[in-house]
Amino acid sequence: MIQPILTALGSVWEVFLHLFHKRETIQYPEEKVYLAPRYRGRIILSRDPDGEERCVACNLCAVACPVDCIALQATEDEYGRRYPEFFRINFSRCIFCGYCEEACPTYAIQLTPDYEMSEYLRPNLVYEKEDLLIEGTGKYPDYNFYRIAGLAIKNRDKGQGDEEEPPVSVRSIMP
Amino acid sequence: MSETLVSILTVIVVPLGALSIAAGLIWWERRLLGFLQDRLGPNRVGPLGLAQVLADMLKIFTKEDWIPPFADKPVFVLAPAVVLVTVLMSFAVIPFAPRIQVVNLNIGLLFFLSMSSLGAYGLVLAGWSSDNKYALLGGLRGAAQMLSYEVFMGLSLMGVVMQAGSFNLGRIVEAQAEGIWFFIPQFIGFVVFFIAGLAETHRLPFDLPEAESELVAGFHSEYSGMKFGMFFVGEYLGVTLISALLVTLFFGGWLGPWLPPILWFLLKTFFFISLFILVRAALPRPRYDQLMEYGWKALLPLSLVNLLVTGAVLLATRSGASS
Numbered sequence: 001m002i003q004p005i006l007t008a009l010g011s012v013w014e015v016f017l018h019l020f021h022k023r024e025t026i027q028y029p030e031e032k033v034y035l036a037p038r039y040r041g042r043i044i045l046s047r048d049p050d051g052e053e054r055c056v057a058c059n060l061c062a063v064a065c066p067v068d069c070i071a072l073q074a075t076e077d078e079y080g081r082r083y084p085e086f087f088r089i090n091f092s093r094c095i096f097c098g099y100c101e102e103a104c105p106t107y108a109i110q111l112t113p114d115y116e117m118s119e120y121l122r123p124n125l126v127y128e129k130e131d132l133l134i135e136g137t138g139k140y141p142d143y144n145f146y147r148i149a150g151l152a153i154k155n156r157d158k159g160q161g162d163e164e165e166p167p168v169s170v171r172s173i174m175p
Numbered sequence: 176m177s178e179t180l181v182s183i184l185t186v187i188v189v190p191l192g193a194l195s196i197a198a199g200l201i202w203w204e205r206r207l208l209g210f211l212q213d214r215l216g217p218n219r220v221g222p223l224g225l226a227q228v229l230a231d232m233l234k235i236f237t238k239e240d241w242i243p244p245f246a247d248k249p250v251f252v253l254a255p256a257v258v259l260v261t262v263l264m265s266f267a268v269i270p271f272a273p274r275i276q277v278v279n280l281n282i283g284l285l286f287f288l289s290m291s292s293l294g295a296y297g298l299v300l301a302g303w304s305s306d307n308k309y310a311l312l313g314g315l316r317g318a319a320q321m322l323s324y325e326v327f328m329g330l331s332l333m334g335v336v337m338q339a340g341s342f343n344l345g346r347i348v349e350a351q352a353e354g355i356w357f358f359i360p361q362f363i364g365f366v367v368f369f370i371a372g373l374a375e376t377h378r379l380p381f382d383l384p385e386a387e388s389e390l391v392a393g394f395h396s397e398y399s400g401m402k403f404g405m406f407f408v409g410e411y412l413g414v415t416l417i418s419a420l421l422v423t424l425f426f427g428g429w430l431g432p433w434l435p436p437i438l439w440f441l442l443k444t445f446f447f448i449s450l451f452i453l454v455r456a457a458l459p460r461p462r463y464d465q466l467m468e469y470g471w472k473a474l475l476p477l478s479l480v481n482l483l484v485t486g487a488v489l490l491a492t493r494s495g496a497s498s
Contacts, residue, residue, distance in 0.1 A: 001473070008458055015457035018211050025215040 039113035040098045043089055045129065046110055046138035053133065054108035054145060057084040061100035061109050069093035070100060079154035081146070087129040092122055106145040110138040181274065189277050193266045197411035202228045204411075204452050211456040235407075240400030243305070250304035255398065255405035258297030262412040265290040269419050270345040272429045272436040283344040284336060287420065288329050291375055295321035297409070298377075298384055298394045305397040313393025316463065317384035320374055323470045324381075327478040328371035334364040334485040335424050348428035358425035363481040365425045367474050372421065374470070376413035379455035383463055418447035 026033055035041075048054050057074030075085040100109045119125050137143070152158050159166035202217065202225060209216025218224040242251055268283035270276040280286050295318055302314015335357050336342055339350035351357055358365045374381040385393035395406045422428055422443040429436030431443075461469065 012454060012457040015211050016453055018213055021213050023215055024213045025209075027215070 035113040035115075037113065039115075040096045040101075040111040042091075042112050042114040042117055043094065043096075043100065043127075043132065044110055044112055044134045044138065045087060045108055045132045046134055046136065046140075048144040048146070049137055049142060050144065051135075052081075052146075053083050054106045055084050055087065056082045056106055056108070056145065057087075058082075058105060060103040060105065064099040064103035066097060066099065067093045067095055077154075080151075081153050084129060087132060088126060089132060090126050091117060092125040107138070107140045107143050112138075182277075185275055186277055189266055189271070189275075190263055193263065193412060193415060194408065196415050197408050198228050198232065200411040200414065200448065201231055201407075203448070204455075207449060207452045208456055211453065232404075235401060235404040238400040238403075240402060243307075243397050245306045246397060247304035247306065250300050251397075252402070254297050254301035254304060255395075255402045255409070256297075257300060258294055258409035259405045259412070261290045261294040261297065262409055262416055265416050266412075266419075268344055269416075269423060270348055270428060271419075271440050273345075275437060276345060279345060280343065282342045284332060284342045284347075284424075287344075287416075288325070288332075291328075292321070292325055294375075294409075294413070295325075297406075301398070301406070302384075302394040305394070307397050309390040309392075310394050310396045313384045313386070313390050313396070316386075316390075317377065317394055320377070320381065320383060320466065320470075323467060324371045324374040324474075327367055327470070327475045328375060330475070330478040330482055331364045331367035331371060332424065333482050334361045337482075337485055337489055344423050344428075348423055348430065351427040352430055356425065356427040356430075361425060361481070361485070363477060364485075365421070367478045367481070368424070369421065370474060372417035373451070373454065374466075376410060376417055376451075378410070378414060378451055380458040380460060381466060382460060383466060386460065388460075414448055414451050415444065418444045418451065421447050 046054050055072075057072055059072065059074065062068070062070040062072060069090040070088070071090075072087040073085040074082055076082050096111065098111050101111050104110075117125070146153050146156065147162050148164070150158065150161055150164055158164075205227070206216035206218075206224065216224065217227040220226040220230050242248055265287045267277040268280050268286050270279075298317030298321070299314045302310045302312070302317065305311070335347060338357060338360065339347040341347060341350070347357075373379075377384050383393075384390075385395070387393075390396070395403055398406060419440075422440060426443050428443075429440045431439035434442070
């Protein structure tokens with residue numbers, strides 16, 4: 001009979017002492033939580049060190065996306081370099097899983113530690129290529145797909161890439 | 176002439192003051208609960224978040240006031256008013272300071288007890304008229320809880336009445352001015368009344384009529400808009416009322432040094448309101464049978480023993496002084 005009363009009073013006292021504990025609240029707009037460098041937030045499209053779009057419109061991100069929020073249309077410039085005609089991410093569907101980043105063969109699509117993208121109107125959450133494309137290289141400053149890909153492209157023929165040997169004639173048996 | 180003016184002013188100021196204190200409690204409870212849970216509570220709207228009260232009121236006034244088509248309409252509308260009116264009526268008999276009292280009833284304590292019993296009707300009618308099984312269960316629980324806790328709520332106060340020799344709340348405070356504050360000789364009475372008060376206002380450890388985790392929102396499941404707001408304000412008014420009564424009956428009402436009497440009264444009441452919130456933050460809700468068992472098997476005998484001992488002691492010390 002006495003024991004439960006004492007424990008009840010004890011818990012009242014314990015809770016009272018919490019008045020003098022440290023507050024756990026982070027007052028959001030003024031204070032912000034620490035975000036890890038690999039935090040998965042707003043998705044961007046990066047450029048290579050030469051300032052060209054990295055995206056080659058291979059559609060792997062759209063295939064990997066579990067909620068189908070990525071839509072793009074591939075096209076080519078006059079030198080045969082592929083790029084997306086449009087690239088659209090619907091952030092009202094995106095779950096920030098990062099599969100698109102994992103699937104991307106050219107490090108073009110990347111997730112950034114930014115989550116402040118609320119909108120009053122739902123259509124405003126659909127980001128077009130202009131909104132997604134950034135000026136920098138993102139997480140991989142030196143990577144340039146076309147420099148190591150072995151493809152003939154503007155200003156670079158076959159065999160002119162980094163650590164790339166000149167092409168071998170397949171009809172010759174003596175390299 | 177000035178006498179009537181003062182009483183008219185009191186009649187206007189007391190309910191308004193009670194209502195604004197109850198509204199302020201919306202903020203204070205959320206803030207204090209936040210502090211007790213290592214949070215900050217609402218601190219955004221206005222200085223210290225005080226305008227939260229205004230924001231909440233604005234919100235609740237603009238909510239859709241919906242009466243379910245299956246409800247018993249007149250009773251459904253009446254029930255929240257019953258809760259609010261009975262609690263507000265009880266404020267009439269509370270002496271805030273020597274002259275500040277709406278009516279100086281010589282049976283003030285009985286008036287309060289009867290009003291709080293009537294308040295139970297609000298719950299029962301709300302539960303019944305909603306035509307909803309959860310509301311009905313909540314209403315029934317409310318009725319049973321009020322009935323069983325009402326019994327020793329009254330009995331726990333009889334010790335105070337015997338010591339003061341009056342049912343008049345003003346006289347009870349004056350009796351404490353002569354001797355010691357009643358919470359020392361009537362400590363058991365104080366504890367029992369505090370617990371009964373928790374049950375009476377159906378505050379958290381004893382909020383079985385509402386019991387969010389079991390009964391949706393209990394008796395006011397179907398209520399929305401200002402009708403829900405009236406239940407809400409009624410609950411906060413109840414907390415204020417029980418705190419004011421605890422102060423009046425056990426902690427010497429307006430008595431205290433240096434400060435003006437009304438300030439002492441408000442300070443003490445504020446302390447007990449905060450204690451109510453602290454208890455809410457700390458204790459879990461008992462099971463329904465535990466609540467009943469606790470009431471009938473522990474608190475009722477305790478208050479009866481308290482009554483007997485008080486009577487015996489009074490009889491022995493001043494033979495037949497209080498009639």
